Amino acid sequence: MRIPRLGNVVLCxxxxxxxxxxxRAAGQRQNIISPEVHADRRMTFRLYAPGANNVGLSxxxxxGIQPMRKxxxxxxxITLGPAEPDIYEYNFIVDGLxxxxxxxxxxxxxxxxxxxxxxxxxxxxxxxxxxxxxHGTVHIHRCQSTSLVVTxxxxxxTPPGYETNQETKYPVLYLLHGLGDxxxxxxxxxxxxxxxxxxxxxxxxxxxxxxxxxxxxxSAPPHMRSVGNYAAFERDxxxxxxxxxxxxxxxSTDRKDRAIAGLSMGGGQALTVxxxxxxxxxxxxxxxxxxxxxxxxxxLLAEPNSINEKLNLLWVGCGRMDFLFQENQRFIERLKxxxxxxxxxxxxxxxxxxxxxxxxxxxxxxxxxRISNLQ
Numbered sequence: 001m002r003i004p005r006l007g008n009v010v011l012c013x014x015x016x017x018x019x020x021x022x023x024r025a026a027g028q029r030q031n032i033i034s035p036e037v038h039a040d041r042r043m044t045f046r047l048y049a050p051g052a053n054n055v056g057l058s059x060x061x062x063x064g065i066q067p068m069r070k071x072x073x074x075x076x077x078i079t080l081g082p083a084e085p086d087i088y089e090y091n092f093i094v095d096g097l098x099x100x101x102x103x104x105x106x107x108x109x110x111x112x113x114x115x116x117x118x119x120x121x122x123x124x125x126x127x128x129x130x131x132x133x134x135h136g137t138v139h140i141h142r143c144q145s146t147s148l149v150v151t152x153x154x155x156x157x158t159p160p161g162y163e164t165n166q167e168t169k170y171p172v173l174y175l176l177h178g179l180g181d182x183x184x185x186x187x188x189x190x191x192x193x194x195x196x197x198x199x200x201x202x203x204x205x206x207x208x209x210x211x212x213x214x215x216x217x218x219s220a221p222p223h224m225r226s227v228g229n230y231a232a233f234e235r236d237x238x239x240x241x242x243x244x245x246x247x248x249x250x251x252s253t254d255r256k257d258r259a260i261a262g263l264s265m266g267g268g269q270a271l272t273v274x275x276x277x278x279x280x281x282x283x284x285x286x287x288x289x290x291x292x293x294x295x296x297x298x299x300l301l302a303e304p305n306s307i308n309e310k311l312n313l314l315w316v317g318c319g320r321m322d323f324l325f326q327e328n329q330r331f332i333e334r335l336k337x338x339x340x341x342x343x344x345x346x347x348x349x350x351x352x353x354x355x356x357x358x359x360x361x362x363x364x365x366x367x368x369x370r371i372s373n374l375q
Contacts (some may be wrong), residue, residue, distance in 0.1 A: 004158070024313075030171050032046045032047075032048055032075065032103045033046065033103065034046040034047065034103040035101070035104060035116075035118045036119060037118065037119070037121075038079075038081075040082055041081055041082035041083055041084075041085070041120050042079055042080065042081035042082050042083075043076070043079065043080055043081050043083070043118060043120070044077060044079040044080075044168035045057050045059075045068070045077065045078055045080075045090070045092075045101070045234070046075055046076065046077045046103065047068070047075070047076045047077075047092050047094070047101065047102075048073075048074055048075050048076075049076055049094055050070075050073075050074025050168070051074075051160065052070075052076070052094050052095055053095055054067075054093075054096075055067075055068045055070070055076040055092060055093065055095075056068055056092070056093040056153075057078055057080070057091075057092060057093070058090060058092075058093055058098070059080065059088060059089070059090040059092060059345040060088040060089040060090065061080075061083040061084075061086075061088050062080055065093055065278060066078055066080060068092075074375075075285055081120075083120050084120070085120045085122035085123075085126055086119075086120055086126075087117055087118070087119050087120075087128065087189075087191075088117065088118050088120070088219075089108060089115045089117060090115065090116055090117075090118060091114075091115045091116060093370065098113070098127075098139065100114045100115065100116050101116045102155070103164070104116045104117075104118070104186075106118070106300070108185070108188070109182065109183060110129065110178040110180045110188050113215050114148070115232065117189065126193045127195055127198055127199075128194055128195050128198075129198075130138065130194055130197075131197075131198055131201070132195050133198060133199050133200075133201035134160035134161070134197065134200070134201065135160060135193075135195065136157055136158055136159045136160050136162065136197055136200075137157070137158050137162070137163075138155060138156070138157050138187050138191055138193050139155070139156045139157075139158065140153070140154075140155055141154040141155075141156065141244075141248075142154075142373075143240065143241070144240075145236050145240045145241075146239065146240055147232075147235045147236050147239045147240055148217060148232065148235075148240075151238070152183075152213070152214045153182070153183045153184075153213075153214050154183060154211065154212070154213050154214070154244070154245075155183050155184060155187060155211075155213075155240065155251070156188070156209065156210070156211050156212070156245065156248075156249065157175070157187070157192065157193045157196065157209065157210040157212070158170075158209055158249070159196065159197075159200060159207040159208060159209070160197070160200065161207065162207075162209075162250075166250075167251060168207075169250050169251065169252045169257075169259075170207060170208055170249075170250060170251050170252065170348055171206065171207045171208045171209070171251070171252055171257035171259070172208060172210070172211060172249075172251040172257065172258055172259070173208055173209070173210045173211070173238065173254065173259045173260070173261065173283075174211045174213070174241075174242075174258075174260045174261075174270075174281075175192060175210050175211065175261055175262065175266075176212075176213070176215050176260070176262030176263070176265075176266025176267070176269050176270055177212070177215050177263060177265075177266050178262075178263040178264030178265050178266055179223070179260070179264055179265040179268075181216060183212050183213060183214040183215075183216075183296055184212075185212075186210075186212045187212070190263075192212070193210070194206070194208060194233075208359055209245075209249055209251050211241065211245050213236075213237060213241050214337050215233060215262075215265060215266055215269060216233075216237065217232035217233050224309060230268065230269050230272045230273065230292065231272050233269055233273075234269070234272065234273045234276070234277075237273060238277065238280070239271075239297075242280070254282075255278070255280055255281060255282045255310070256277060256282040257282070258280060258281050258283070258313060258331065259281060259282065259283035259284070259285065260273055260274040260281045260283070260284055260285070260287065261283075261284065261285030261286065261287065261315075262285075263288060264287075264288055264290055264324070265285045265290050266287075267285075267287050267288065267291075268287025268289055268290035268291060269288060270284055270285060270286050270289070271284060271286050271289060271297075272292045272296065272297070274294065275297075275300045275307065275311075275314075276300060278306075278307065278311060279310070282310070282311065282312045283311075283312050283313050283315075284311065284313070284314050284346045285313075285314075285315040285316075285317075286315070286316045286317070286320045286328075287316045287317055287318075288317070288319065288324050288328070289316065289318065289324065290324065290327075291324075291327050291328060291330075291331040301334070301335070306346055307310040316328060316331065316332065323370045324329075328360060
């Protein structure tokens with residue numbers, strides 16, 4: 001049956017009347033800029049929430065929840081700062097509910113929560129900012145873990161020139177994320193690939209491959225499950241991840257060309273796996289580490305001479321304001337006590353600024369200079 005032309009007009013007008021509020025709201029949301037970073041390093045945050053009664057901002061660079069104000073169009077806003085150049089987390093609190101900023105696609109996913117990130121640039125480009133330098137490539141893999149009987153994700157960074165230097169075998173760093181993070185955190189949040197690009201361009205680093213696996217093993221069999229069960233992760237890394245990387249990438253298989261390092265939970269994993277498998281890893285680093293405990297660590301530290309014979313460097317760093325600082329300090333004191341009871345070269349303790357103490361074991365090489373993230 002044909003609908004009369006007049007009927008078509010009436011139908012269109014009716015639909016238009018129904019959709020106009022939704023279209024107007026959608027247009028309002030699309031026009032919002034949030035966050036807006038100003039030249040004086042202040043920031044303006046905005047959220048379209050006309051039906052909300054109270055909206056606040058929780059930001060890493062400010063204590064507490066900062067109240068926002070609503071204008072006549074239903075947009076809540078607040079301007080804060082200035083803040084020191086860095087990357088900061090933030091989110092909105094809308095009538096008691098924490099939400100991410102819908103106008104900002106840079107999101108940090110953690111456990112069952114999400115927070116946005118905002119970059120405050122410095123007068124000169126920061127070491128984690130993208131610069132006009134050659135860039136490497138971040139590869140994303142889905143791999144079968146035979147030890148855990150699951151499919152797991154794996155991120156791999158290859159340096160500039162990897163595709164053309166067909167004969168080169170590269171050193172490899174296994175870089176582990178913290179509790180609640182995922183395999184993409186070191187690139188999305190930590191910008192490890194950008195940092196290395198910048199270091200390579202300044203000849204401050206040697207070209208390397210970085211492997212970023214998924215660190216949690218909650219989908220493992222019951223006897224291997226739990227956040228603190230590093231044995232399940234260790235088995236997956238050694239039996240599945242390392243062979244997979246060596247099969248797919250031109251990486252050296254020599255232990256002196258293989259390093260392992262991690263943040264928080266990943267630092268605990270790095271210490272456990274690195275020191276427990278000295279035939280595989282010549283370098284171990286722990287950043288604000290969850291220091292492992294128990295018989296395995298006792299057994300490792302009971303043989304410092306054996307560790308020194310094989311390990312090129314043990315690097316431990318933690319900020320003084322970090323809640324893990326005391327635990328790391330006790331770990332350092334334990335290593336110092338181990339040194340006093342052996343002829344091994346254990347350890348040299350250094351301090352720098354607010355980044356706390358670091359210890360270097362050996363070993364034939366010792367770190368020096370300012371501690372600053374991955375620099």
